[in-house]
Amino acid sequence: xxxxxxxxxxxxxxxxxxxxxxxxxxxxxxxxxxxxxxxxxxxxxxxxxxxxxxxxxxxxxxxxxxxxxxxxxxxxxxxxxxxxxxxxxxxxxxxxxxxxxxxxxxxxxxxxxxxxxxxxxxxxxxxxxxxxxxxxxxxxxxxxxxxxxxxxxxxxxxxxxxxxxxxxxxxxxxxxxxxxxxxxxxxxxxxxxxxxxxxxxxxxxxxxxxxxxxxxxxxxxxxxxxxxxxxxxxxxxxxxxxxxxxxxxxxxxxxxxxxxxxxxxxxxxxxxxxxxxxxxxxxxxxxxxxxxxxxxxxxxxxxxxxxxxxxxxxxxxxxxxxxxxxxxxxxxxxxxxxxxxxxxxxxxxxxxxxxxxxx
Amino acid sequence: xxxxxxxxxxxxxxxxxxxxxxxxxxxxxxxxxxxxxxxxxxxxxxxxxxxxxxxxxxxxxxxxxxxxxxxxxxxxxxxxxxxxxxxxxxxxxxxxxxxxxxxxxxxxxxxxxxxxxxxxxxxxxxxxxxxxxxxxxxxxxxxxxxxxxxxxxxxxxxxxxxxxxxxxxxxxxxxxxxxxxxx
Numbered sequence: 001x002x003x004x005x006x007x008x009x010x011x012x013x014x015x016x017x018x019x020x021x022x023x024x025x026x027x028x029x030x031x032x033x034x035x036x037x038x039x040x041x042x043x044x045x046x047x048x049x050x051x052x053x054x055x056x057x058x059x060x061x062x063x064x065x066x067x068x069x070x071x072x073x074x075x076x077x078x079x080x081x082x083x084x085x086x087x088x089x090x091x092x093x094x095x096x097x098x099x100x101x102x103x104x105x106x107x108x109x110x111x112x113x114x115x116x117x118x119x120x121x122x123x124x125x126x127x128x129x130x131x132x133x134x135x136x137x138x139x140x141x142x143x144x145x146x147x148x149x150x151x152x153x154x155x156x157x158x159x160x161x162x163x164x165x166x167x168x169x170x171x172x173x174x175x176x177x178x179x180x181x182x183x184x185x186x187x188x189x190x191x192x193x194x195x196x197x198x199x200x201x202x203x204x205x206x207x208x209x210x211x212x213x214x215x216x217x218x219x220x221x222x223x224x225x226x227x228x229x230x231x232x233x234x235x236x237x238x239x240x241x242x243x244x245x246x247x248x249x250x251x252x253x254x255x256x257x258x259x260x261x262x263x264x265x266x267x268x269x270x271x272x273x274x275x276x277x278x279x280x281x282x283x284x285x286x287x288x289x290x291x292x293x294x295x296x297x298x299x300x301x302x303x304x305x306x307x308x309x310x311x312x313x314x315x316x317x318x319x320x321x322x323x324x325x326x327x328x329x330x331x332x333x334x335x336x337x338x339x340x341x342x343x344x345x346x347x348x349x350x351x352x353x354x355x356x357x358x359x
Numbered sequence: 360x361x362x363x364x365x366x367x368x369x370x371x372x373x374x375x376x377x378x379x380x381x382x383x384x385x386x387x388x389x390x391x392x393x394x395x396x397x398x399x400x401x402x403x404x405x406x407x408x409x410x411x412x413x414x415x416x417x418x419x420x421x422x423x424x425x426x427x428x429x430x431x432x433x434x435x436x437x438x439x440x441x442x443x444x445x446x447x448x449x450x451x452x453x454x455x456x457x458x459x460x461x462x463x464x465x466x467x468x469x470x471x472x473x474x475x476x477x478x479x480x481x482x483x484x485x486x487x488x489x490x491x492x493x494x495x496x497x498x499x500x501x502x503x504x505x506x507x508x509x510x511x512x513x514x515x516x517x518x519x520x521x522x523x524x525x526x527x528x529x530x531x532x533x534x535x536x537x538x539x540x541x542x
Contacts, residue, residue: 063536076534076537077538078535078537079479079482079537082482082483084483084489085490088490153534156521156522156525157431163430165431165518165522187512193490197481200535201535203534203535204535204536208534209529209532209533210477210478210525210528210533210534211525211526211528211529212529
Protein backbone atom coordinates (compact mmCIF):
# COMPACT_ATOMS: atom_id res chain seq x y z
CA UNK A 1 0.00 0.00 0.00
CA UNK A 2 2.42 2.59 1.29
CA UNK A 3 5.13 1.46 -1.08
CA UNK A 4 2.69 1.82 -3.97
CA UNK A 5 1.94 5.34 -2.85
CA UNK A 6 5.63 6.19 -2.88
CA UNK A 7 5.86 5.14 -6.52
CA UNK A 8 3.95 8.29 -7.40
CA UNK A 9 6.44 10.98 -8.18
CA UNK A 10 4.73 13.96 -6.57
CA UNK A 11 4.18 12.00 -3.37
CA UNK A 12 7.90 11.39 -3.14
CA UNK A 13 8.77 14.96 -3.94
CA UNK A 14 6.32 16.43 -1.47
CA UNK A 15 7.52 14.04 1.26
CA UNK A 16 11.06 15.29 0.79
CA UNK A 17 9.95 18.91 0.79
CA UNK A 18 7.88 18.39 3.93
CA UNK A 19 10.83 16.78 5.71
CA UNK A 20 13.18 19.60 4.74
CA UNK A 21 10.64 22.22 5.79
CA UNK A 22 10.26 20.36 9.09
CA UNK A 23 13.99 20.55 9.76
CA UNK A 24 14.01 24.20 8.82
CA UNK A 25 11.20 25.10 11.19
CA UNK A 26 12.72 23.03 13.98
CA UNK A 27 15.91 25.06 13.50
CA UNK A 28 13.97 28.32 13.53
CA UNK A 29 12.16 27.34 16.73
CA UNK A 30 15.45 26.35 18.43
CA UNK A 31 16.99 29.62 17.31
CA UNK A 32 14.11 31.65 18.73
CA UNK A 33 14.21 29.70 21.96
CA UNK A 34 17.87 30.65 22.34
CA UNK A 35 17.26 34.28 21.44
CA UNK A 36 14.51 34.42 24.09
CA UNK A 37 16.76 32.72 26.65
CA UNK A 38 19.43 35.38 26.17
CA UNK A 39 16.90 37.96 27.34
CA UNK A 40 15.99 36.03 30.48
CA UNK A 41 17.36 37.07 33.86
CA UNK A 42 19.85 34.48 35.10
CA UNK A 43 19.13 32.30 38.09
CA UNK A 44 22.48 32.42 39.88
CA UNK A 45 23.93 29.63 42.00
CA UNK A 46 25.06 30.57 45.50
CA UNK A 47 28.72 30.40 44.51
CA UNK A 48 28.18 32.66 41.53
CA UNK A 49 26.11 35.18 43.47
CA UNK A 50 28.89 35.44 46.04
CA UNK A 51 31.67 35.62 43.46
CA UNK A 52 30.06 38.19 41.17
CA UNK A 53 28.86 40.48 43.92
CA UNK A 54 32.29 40.33 45.53
CA UNK A 55 33.77 41.58 42.27
CA UNK A 56 31.09 44.25 41.99
CA UNK A 57 29.58 43.22 38.67
CA UNK A 58 26.91 45.72 37.78
CA UNK A 59 25.79 47.71 34.77
CA UNK A 60 27.07 51.12 33.82
CA UNK A 61 29.48 52.95 31.63
CA UNK A 62 32.50 52.09 33.75
CA UNK A 63 33.54 49.13 35.82
CA UNK A 64 35.90 49.28 38.75
CA UNK A 65 36.74 46.11 40.60
CA UNK A 66 36.96 46.27 44.39
CA UNK A 67 39.81 43.77 44.25
CA UNK A 68 43.40 44.76 45.04
CA UNK A 69 46.28 42.60 43.97
CA UNK A 70 48.65 44.52 46.21
CA UNK A 71 47.57 46.72 49.09
CA UNK A 72 47.74 50.33 48.10
CA UNK A 73 47.07 49.75 44.41
CA UNK A 74 43.66 50.23 42.91
CA UNK A 75 42.35 48.34 39.94
CA UNK A 76 42.01 50.92 37.15
CA UNK A 77 38.67 51.92 35.73
CA UNK A 78 37.52 49.66 32.94
CA UNK A 79 34.84 49.72 30.34
CA UNK A 80 31.48 48.91 31.91
CA UNK A 81 29.02 46.22 31.03
CA UNK A 82 25.61 46.38 29.39
CA UNK A 83 22.69 44.30 30.61
CA UNK A 84 23.29 41.73 27.85
CA UNK A 85 26.98 41.53 28.76
CA UNK A 86 26.15 40.97 32.42
CA UNK A 87 23.74 38.17 31.60
CA UNK A 88 26.39 36.47 29.46
CA UNK A 89 28.89 36.70 32.33
CA UNK A 90 26.35 35.34 34.80
CA UNK A 91 25.45 32.46 32.50
CA UNK A 92 29.13 31.68 32.02
CA UNK A 93 29.56 31.54 35.76
CA UNK A 94 26.68 29.14 36.36
CA UNK A 95 27.92 26.94 33.50
CA UNK A 96 31.28 26.60 35.23
CA UNK A 97 29.73 26.11 38.66
CA UNK A 98 26.96 23.75 37.65
CA UNK A 99 27.48 22.34 34.19
CA UNK A 100 24.92 19.60 34.72
CA UNK A 101 22.21 22.09 35.63
CA UNK A 102 21.57 20.43 39.00
CA UNK A 103 20.44 23.82 40.29
CA UNK A 104 18.72 24.98 37.10
CA UNK A 105 15.03 24.92 36.31
CA UNK A 106 15.47 24.02 32.67
CA UNK A 107 18.26 22.55 30.61
CA UNK A 108 18.26 25.56 28.28
CA UNK A 109 19.60 27.68 31.16
CA UNK A 110 22.89 25.84 30.64
CA UNK A 111 22.46 25.84 26.85
CA UNK A 112 21.67 22.12 27.08
CA UNK A 113 25.25 21.46 28.19
CA UNK A 114 24.45 17.89 29.19
CA UNK A 115 24.22 17.04 25.49
CA UNK A 116 27.96 17.63 25.33
CA UNK A 117 28.91 15.59 28.38
CA UNK A 118 28.45 11.84 28.71
CA UNK A 119 28.72 11.52 32.50
CA UNK A 120 26.04 12.54 34.99
CA UNK A 121 28.40 14.35 37.34
CA UNK A 122 31.14 16.26 35.56
CA UNK A 123 31.21 19.98 36.10
CA UNK A 124 33.98 22.40 35.17
CA UNK A 125 34.19 23.60 38.77
CA UNK A 126 35.40 20.18 39.96
CA UNK A 127 38.78 20.95 38.48
CA UNK A 128 38.55 24.71 37.82
CA UNK A 129 37.69 25.22 41.46
CA UNK A 130 36.34 28.31 43.17
CA UNK A 131 34.23 28.77 40.01
CA UNK A 132 37.40 29.12 37.98
CA UNK A 133 38.99 31.46 40.52
CA UNK A 134 40.23 29.52 43.53
CA UNK A 135 41.76 31.46 46.40
CA UNK A 136 43.82 30.27 49.32
CA UNK A 137 43.19 31.03 52.99
CA UNK A 138 45.09 34.31 52.56
CA UNK A 139 42.64 35.44 49.87
CA UNK A 140 45.26 35.33 47.16
CA UNK A 141 44.76 33.28 44.00
CA UNK A 142 45.76 29.67 44.56
CA UNK A 143 48.89 28.64 42.64
CA UNK A 144 48.28 26.03 39.96
CA UNK A 145 44.50 26.11 40.30
CA UNK A 146 43.52 26.16 36.60
CA UNK A 147 42.30 29.74 36.97
CA UNK A 148 40.06 30.75 34.09
CA UNK A 149 40.79 34.48 34.28
CA UNK A 150 44.53 33.91 34.15
CA UNK A 151 43.96 31.42 31.37
CA UNK A 152 42.17 33.99 29.21
CA UNK A 153 45.08 36.42 29.26
CA UNK A 154 47.43 33.58 28.24
CA UNK A 155 45.27 32.06 25.52
CA UNK A 156 46.50 31.82 21.91
CA UNK A 157 49.97 30.88 23.08
CA UNK A 158 51.72 27.79 21.83
CA UNK A 159 50.37 24.59 23.37
CA UNK A 160 53.03 21.94 23.71
CA UNK A 161 50.60 19.01 23.81
CA UNK A 162 48.88 19.74 20.53
CA UNK A 163 51.60 21.81 18.86
CA UNK A 164 49.00 24.46 18.04
CA UNK A 165 48.26 28.06 18.90
CA UNK A 166 45.07 27.32 20.78
CA UNK A 167 42.43 30.00 21.07
CA UNK A 168 40.51 30.10 24.33
CA UNK A 169 37.46 28.55 22.71
CA UNK A 170 39.41 25.50 21.58
CA UNK A 171 40.83 25.04 25.06
CA UNK A 172 37.28 24.87 26.36
CA UNK A 173 36.33 22.38 23.68
CA UNK A 174 39.21 20.12 24.68
CA UNK A 175 37.91 20.09 28.22
CA UNK A 176 34.46 19.12 26.96
CA UNK A 177 35.86 16.26 24.92
CA UNK A 178 38.32 14.68 27.35
CA UNK A 179 38.20 16.15 30.85
CA UNK A 180 34.42 15.97 30.73
CA UNK A 181 34.35 12.89 28.50
CA UNK A 182 31.95 14.40 26.02
CA UNK A 183 31.57 16.13 22.70
CA UNK A 184 32.74 19.40 21.21
CA UNK A 185 30.29 22.30 21.15
CA UNK A 186 30.48 24.67 18.21
CA UNK A 187 32.97 27.52 18.60
CA UNK A 188 30.18 30.08 18.35
CA UNK A 189 27.83 28.20 20.69
CA UNK A 190 26.56 30.32 23.59
CA UNK A 191 27.93 27.61 25.86
CA UNK A 192 31.47 28.51 24.82
CA UNK A 193 30.95 32.24 24.39
CA UNK A 194 29.40 32.74 27.81
CA UNK A 195 32.27 30.95 29.51
CA UNK A 196 34.63 33.22 27.59
CA UNK A 197 32.65 36.25 28.76
CA UNK A 198 32.87 35.08 32.36
CA UNK A 199 36.59 34.31 32.13
CA UNK A 200 37.23 37.72 30.61
CA UNK A 201 35.28 39.34 33.41
CA UNK A 202 37.37 37.47 35.98
CA UNK A 203 40.53 38.80 34.37
CA UNK A 204 39.13 42.34 34.56
CA UNK A 205 38.08 41.90 38.18
CA UNK A 206 41.49 40.57 39.16
CA UNK A 207 43.32 43.15 37.03
CA UNK A 208 45.24 40.57 35.00
CA UNK A 209 47.16 41.84 31.98
CA UNK A 210 47.19 40.32 28.52
CA UNK A 211 50.09 37.98 27.83
CA UNK A 212 51.30 37.77 31.43
CA UNK A 213 51.82 34.38 33.00
CA UNK A 214 50.31 34.20 36.48
CA UNK A 215 51.09 31.32 38.86
CA UNK A 216 47.38 30.50 39.30
CA UNK A 217 47.11 29.73 35.59
CA UNK A 218 47.20 26.08 34.55
CA UNK A 219 48.82 23.48 36.75
CA UNK A 220 51.91 23.71 38.93
CA UNK A 221 53.25 20.55 37.35
CA UNK A 222 55.07 17.98 39.46
CA UNK A 223 57.92 16.49 37.45
CA UNK A 224 60.04 13.48 38.32
CA UNK A 225 63.01 15.77 38.99
CA UNK A 226 61.10 17.31 41.92
CA UNK A 227 61.18 13.92 43.63
CA UNK A 228 63.97 11.65 44.82
CA UNK A 229 63.58 9.76 41.53
CA UNK A 230 62.79 6.44 43.14
CA UNK A 231 60.00 5.79 40.69
CA UNK A 232 56.24 6.20 41.01
CA UNK A 233 54.60 3.41 42.94
CA UNK A 234 51.12 2.04 42.48
CA UNK A 235 51.05 0.23 45.82
CA UNK A 236 52.18 3.29 47.78
CA UNK A 237 49.65 5.27 45.78
CA UNK A 238 46.82 2.94 46.70
CA UNK A 239 47.67 3.08 50.39
CA UNK A 240 47.83 6.89 50.32
CA UNK A 241 44.58 7.11 48.41
CA UNK A 242 42.85 4.96 51.05
CA UNK A 243 44.22 7.15 53.77
CA UNK A 244 43.79 10.62 52.28
CA UNK A 245 41.16 10.54 49.58
CA UNK A 246 38.81 7.58 49.95
CA UNK A 247 36.69 9.15 52.69
CA UNK A 248 35.43 11.70 50.17
CA UNK A 249 35.94 10.17 46.74
CA UNK A 250 35.04 6.60 47.78
CA UNK A 251 37.22 3.50 47.90
CA UNK A 252 36.95 3.04 44.16
CA UNK A 253 36.83 6.69 43.19
CA UNK A 254 33.15 6.74 42.30
CA UNK A 255 32.45 10.01 44.09
CA UNK A 256 29.47 10.85 46.25
CA UNK A 257 26.01 11.83 45.10
CA UNK A 258 23.04 12.78 47.23
CA UNK A 259 19.54 13.87 46.20
CA UNK A 260 20.57 14.36 42.59
CA UNK A 261 23.51 16.57 43.55
CA UNK A 262 27.17 15.72 43.15
CA UNK A 263 28.87 16.38 46.48
CA UNK A 264 32.22 14.86 45.56
CA UNK A 265 33.04 14.16 41.92
CA UNK A 266 34.07 10.75 40.63
CA UNK A 267 37.75 10.35 39.83
CA UNK A 268 37.10 7.00 38.12
CA UNK A 269 34.27 5.23 36.32
CA UNK A 270 31.79 6.48 33.73
CA UNK A 271 31.50 9.96 35.27
CA UNK A 272 35.20 10.78 35.38
CA UNK A 273 37.67 12.33 32.94
CA UNK A 274 38.72 9.93 30.20
CA UNK A 275 41.97 8.31 29.08
CA UNK A 276 42.73 11.13 26.65
CA UNK A 277 42.43 13.88 29.26
CA UNK A 278 45.63 15.62 30.28
CA UNK A 279 44.58 14.60 33.77
CA UNK A 280 45.32 11.01 32.88
CA UNK A 281 48.71 10.16 34.40
CA UNK A 282 49.72 7.70 31.68
CA UNK A 283 49.07 10.40 29.05
CA UNK A 284 50.67 13.41 30.79
CA UNK A 285 52.44 12.42 33.99
CA UNK A 286 52.88 15.87 35.53
CA UNK A 287 49.40 17.38 35.52
CA UNK A 288 47.31 15.23 37.84
CA UNK A 289 50.10 15.17 40.48
CA UNK A 290 50.30 18.95 40.16
CA UNK A 291 46.55 19.23 40.59
CA UNK A 292 46.57 16.98 43.65
CA UNK A 293 49.51 18.72 45.34
CA UNK A 294 47.95 22.17 44.98
CA UNK A 295 44.22 21.45 45.22
CA UNK A 296 43.63 18.27 47.22
CA UNK A 297 42.69 16.98 49.77
CA UNK A 298 40.09 19.72 49.81
CA UNK A 299 40.68 21.91 52.86
CA UNK A 300 44.18 20.54 53.42
CA UNK A 301 45.77 21.71 50.19
CA UNK A 302 49.53 21.58 50.10
CA UNK A 303 49.86 18.83 52.71
CA UNK A 304 51.24 16.21 50.32
CA UNK A 305 54.80 15.71 49.13
CA UNK A 306 55.55 15.71 45.38
CA UNK A 307 56.30 11.98 45.37
CA UNK A 308 53.07 11.25 47.22
CA UNK A 309 51.08 13.19 44.63
CA UNK A 310 52.72 11.24 41.82
CA UNK A 311 52.03 7.92 43.52
CA UNK A 312 48.38 8.80 44.12
CA UNK A 313 47.99 10.05 40.56
CA UNK A 314 49.49 6.83 39.26
CA UNK A 315 47.00 4.82 41.26
CA UNK A 316 44.00 7.02 40.38
CA UNK A 317 44.73 6.94 36.68
CA UNK A 318 44.80 3.16 36.73
CA UNK A 319 41.25 2.94 38.02
CA UNK A 320 38.91 2.12 35.14
CA UNK A 321 37.62 5.14 33.21
CA UNK A 322 36.13 5.86 29.80
CA UNK A 323 38.24 5.68 26.66
CA UNK A 324 39.04 8.99 24.97
CA UNK A 325 38.60 10.25 21.44
CA UNK A 326 41.81 8.59 20.23
CA UNK A 327 41.42 5.06 21.59
CA UNK A 328 39.11 3.35 19.14
CA UNK A 329 36.08 1.09 19.63
CA UNK A 330 37.83 -2.01 21.00
CA UNK A 331 39.51 -0.11 23.79
CA UNK A 332 36.27 1.75 24.45
CA UNK A 333 34.37 -1.53 24.82
CA UNK A 334 37.06 -2.91 27.13
CA UNK A 335 36.95 0.20 29.31
CA UNK A 336 33.16 -0.12 29.53
CA UNK A 337 33.54 -3.71 30.67
CA UNK A 338 36.12 -2.73 33.29
CA UNK A 339 34.17 0.29 34.53
CA UNK A 340 31.02 -1.69 35.08
CA UNK A 341 32.53 -5.05 35.99
CA UNK A 342 35.37 -4.14 38.32
CA UNK A 343 33.69 -2.17 41.12
CA UNK A 344 31.25 -4.95 42.14
CA UNK A 345 34.06 -7.52 41.97
CA UNK A 346 36.41 -5.42 44.07
CA UNK A 347 33.57 -4.71 46.50
CA UNK A 348 32.81 -8.41 46.83
CA UNK A 349 36.47 -9.21 47.38
CA UNK A 350 36.89 -6.71 50.18
CA UNK A 351 33.58 -7.91 51.69
CA UNK A 352 34.99 -11.44 51.80
CA UNK A 353 38.46 -10.54 53.05
CA UNK A 354 37.78 -7.65 55.46
CA UNK A 355 34.05 -7.86 55.90
CA UNK A 356 33.74 -4.24 54.74
CA UNK A 357 31.96 -3.51 51.50
CA UNK A 358 33.31 -0.67 49.42
CA UNK A 359 30.76 2.02 48.64
CA UNK B 360 27.06 -13.19 -44.23
CA UNK B 361 27.18 -11.55 -40.88
CA UNK B 362 25.69 -8.06 -41.13
CA UNK B 363 26.67 -7.09 -37.63
CA UNK B 364 29.93 -5.22 -37.43
CA UNK B 365 31.16 -4.71 -33.88
CA UNK B 366 31.64 -0.99 -33.16
CA UNK B 367 35.20 0.20 -33.41
CA UNK B 368 37.22 0.91 -30.27
CA UNK B 369 36.96 4.66 -30.70
CA UNK B 370 33.16 4.49 -31.08
CA UNK B 371 32.86 2.33 -27.99
CA UNK B 372 35.10 4.65 -26.10
CA UNK B 373 33.03 7.64 -27.18
CA UNK B 374 29.77 5.91 -26.20
CA UNK B 375 31.13 5.04 -22.83
CA UNK B 376 32.33 8.57 -22.30
CA UNK B 377 28.91 9.78 -23.34
CA UNK B 378 27.28 7.73 -20.63
CA UNK B 379 29.80 8.59 -17.94
CA UNK B 380 30.23 12.28 -18.61
CA UNK B 381 28.74 13.26 -15.31
CA UNK B 382 31.15 11.03 -13.40
CA UNK B 383 34.18 12.15 -15.41
CA UNK B 384 33.19 15.78 -15.08
CA UNK B 385 32.76 15.33 -11.35
CA UNK B 386 36.17 13.73 -10.96
CA UNK B 387 37.77 16.53 -12.98
CA UNK B 388 36.14 19.17 -10.79
CA UNK B 389 37.41 17.45 -7.65
CA UNK B 390 40.92 17.18 -9.11
CA UNK B 391 40.80 20.85 -10.09
CA UNK B 392 39.76 21.86 -6.57
CA UNK B 393 42.59 19.82 -5.07
CA UNK B 394 45.13 21.37 -7.43
CA UNK B 395 43.89 24.89 -6.68
CA UNK B 396 43.84 24.20 -2.94
CA UNK B 397 47.43 23.03 -3.11
CA UNK B 398 48.48 26.01 -5.12
CA UNK B 399 47.31 28.32 -2.35
CA UNK B 400 49.03 26.16 0.25
CA UNK B 401 51.18 29.18 1.02
CA UNK B 402 48.32 30.41 3.21
CA UNK B 403 49.31 27.76 5.75
CA UNK B 404 53.04 28.13 5.27
CA UNK B 405 55.16 27.87 8.40
CA UNK B 406 57.75 30.42 7.40
CA UNK B 407 56.84 34.04 6.89
CA UNK B 408 58.12 36.49 4.32
CA UNK B 409 59.78 39.54 5.81
CA UNK B 410 58.06 42.65 4.59
CA UNK B 411 59.52 46.18 4.83
CA UNK B 412 59.11 47.66 8.27
CA UNK B 413 58.92 44.40 10.19
CA UNK B 414 62.39 44.78 11.62
CA UNK B 415 61.60 48.19 13.14
CA UNK B 416 58.09 47.16 14.18
CA UNK B 417 59.23 44.05 15.99
CA UNK B 418 61.97 45.96 17.77
CA UNK B 419 59.59 48.73 18.80
CA UNK B 420 57.13 46.18 20.19
CA UNK B 421 59.74 43.89 21.72
CA UNK B 422 58.36 40.89 19.87
CA UNK B 423 61.55 39.02 20.73
CA UNK B 424 60.25 38.75 24.31
CA UNK B 425 58.17 35.89 22.98
CA UNK B 426 61.28 34.13 21.68
CA UNK B 427 63.29 34.66 18.52
CA UNK B 428 61.21 32.32 16.46
CA UNK B 429 58.40 29.93 17.01
CA UNK B 430 54.76 29.57 16.23
CA UNK B 431 53.61 32.61 18.12
CA UNK B 432 56.19 34.99 16.71
CA UNK B 433 55.57 33.76 13.19
CA UNK B 434 51.85 34.26 13.69
CA UNK B 435 52.53 37.80 14.90
CA UNK B 436 54.64 38.44 11.82
CA UNK B 437 51.94 37.07 9.58
CA UNK B 438 49.48 39.30 11.43
CA UNK B 439 51.77 42.24 10.72
CA UNK B 440 51.85 41.33 7.04
CA UNK B 441 48.07 41.00 6.98
CA UNK B 442 47.59 44.32 8.70
CA UNK B 443 49.97 46.39 6.60
CA UNK B 444 49.87 44.48 3.29
CA UNK B 445 46.33 43.16 3.36
CA UNK B 446 45.89 43.18 -0.40
CA UNK B 447 48.86 40.86 -0.75
CA UNK B 448 48.32 38.48 2.17
CA UNK B 449 44.54 38.33 2.35
CA UNK B 450 43.84 38.71 -1.33
CA UNK B 451 41.19 36.03 -1.05
CA UNK B 452 39.13 38.20 1.27
CA UNK B 453 39.35 41.63 -0.31
CA UNK B 454 38.71 42.99 -3.77
CA UNK B 455 41.13 45.87 -3.11
CA UNK B 456 44.33 45.64 -5.09
CA UNK B 457 47.75 47.25 -4.88
CA UNK B 458 46.76 50.51 -6.61
CA UNK B 459 43.48 51.03 -4.72
CA UNK B 460 42.98 53.42 -1.83
CA UNK B 461 42.33 51.99 1.66
CA UNK B 462 43.69 48.62 0.63
CA UNK B 463 45.06 47.58 3.99
CA UNK B 464 43.86 47.58 7.58
CA UNK B 465 46.62 50.11 8.25
CA UNK B 466 44.92 52.62 5.92
CA UNK B 467 42.20 53.08 8.51
CA UNK B 468 43.52 51.66 11.80
CA UNK B 469 46.64 51.62 13.93
CA UNK B 470 47.80 48.45 15.64
CA UNK B 471 47.14 50.16 18.98
CA UNK B 472 43.50 50.56 17.96
CA UNK B 473 43.45 46.88 17.14
CA UNK B 474 44.77 46.03 20.61
CA UNK B 475 42.15 48.19 22.34
CA UNK B 476 39.45 46.68 20.14
CA UNK B 477 40.66 43.25 21.23
CA UNK B 478 40.44 43.88 24.97
CA UNK B 479 37.05 45.53 24.48
CA UNK B 480 35.57 42.82 22.28
CA UNK B 481 32.86 40.28 23.13
CA UNK B 482 30.65 43.18 24.17
CA UNK B 483 27.18 44.14 23.14
CA UNK B 484 27.08 46.41 20.12
CA UNK B 485 24.12 48.78 20.52
CA UNK B 486 23.76 49.14 16.75
CA UNK B 487 23.71 45.42 16.06
CA UNK B 488 21.89 44.65 19.33
CA UNK B 489 24.01 41.63 20.11
CA UNK B 490 27.39 40.73 21.47
CA UNK B 491 30.14 40.91 18.88
CA UNK B 492 33.46 39.09 19.06
CA UNK B 493 36.80 40.46 17.90
CA UNK B 494 36.89 37.88 15.13
CA UNK B 495 33.54 39.08 13.87
CA UNK B 496 34.81 42.66 13.82
CA UNK B 497 37.68 41.58 11.61
CA UNK B 498 35.38 39.57 9.38
CA UNK B 499 33.06 42.56 9.03
CA UNK B 500 35.93 44.82 7.97
CA UNK B 501 37.07 42.33 5.33
CA UNK B 502 33.60 42.07 3.89
CA UNK B 503 32.49 45.68 4.29
CA UNK B 504 35.30 48.21 4.56
CA UNK B 505 37.59 46.18 2.33
CA UNK B 506 34.89 45.30 -0.18
CA UNK B 507 35.60 41.59 0.03
CA UNK B 508 34.49 38.32 1.52
CA UNK B 509 34.00 36.81 4.96
CA UNK B 510 36.77 34.43 6.08
CA UNK B 511 35.94 31.71 8.59
CA UNK B 512 36.77 32.27 12.24
CA UNK B 513 39.58 29.74 12.06
CA UNK B 514 41.24 31.23 9.02
CA UNK B 515 44.83 32.41 9.58
CA UNK B 516 43.72 35.71 8.04
CA UNK B 517 41.59 36.21 11.16
CA UNK B 518 43.56 34.27 13.74
CA UNK B 519 46.87 36.03 13.10
CA UNK B 520 45.30 39.46 13.35
CA UNK B 521 43.94 38.44 16.73
CA UNK B 522 47.39 37.23 17.73
CA UNK B 523 48.92 40.49 16.52
CA UNK B 524 46.36 42.35 18.63
CA UNK B 525 47.27 40.19 21.64
CA UNK B 526 50.94 40.91 21.19
CA UNK B 527 50.35 44.67 21.00
CA UNK B 528 47.98 44.51 23.98
CA UNK B 529 50.68 42.76 25.94
CA UNK B 530 53.21 45.39 24.86
CA UNK B 531 50.89 48.17 26.05
CA UNK B 532 50.24 46.18 29.24
CA UNK B 533 46.48 46.30 28.69
CA UNK B 534 43.93 44.44 30.75
CA UNK B 535 40.39 43.41 29.93
CA UNK B 536 38.20 46.41 29.06
CA UNK B 537 41.09 48.92 29.12
CA UNK B 538 39.98 52.39 28.11
CA UNK B 539 41.79 54.35 25.48
CA UNK B 540 42.19 57.57 27.46
CA UNK B 541 43.40 55.80 30.60
CA UNK B 542 47.14 56.10 31.07
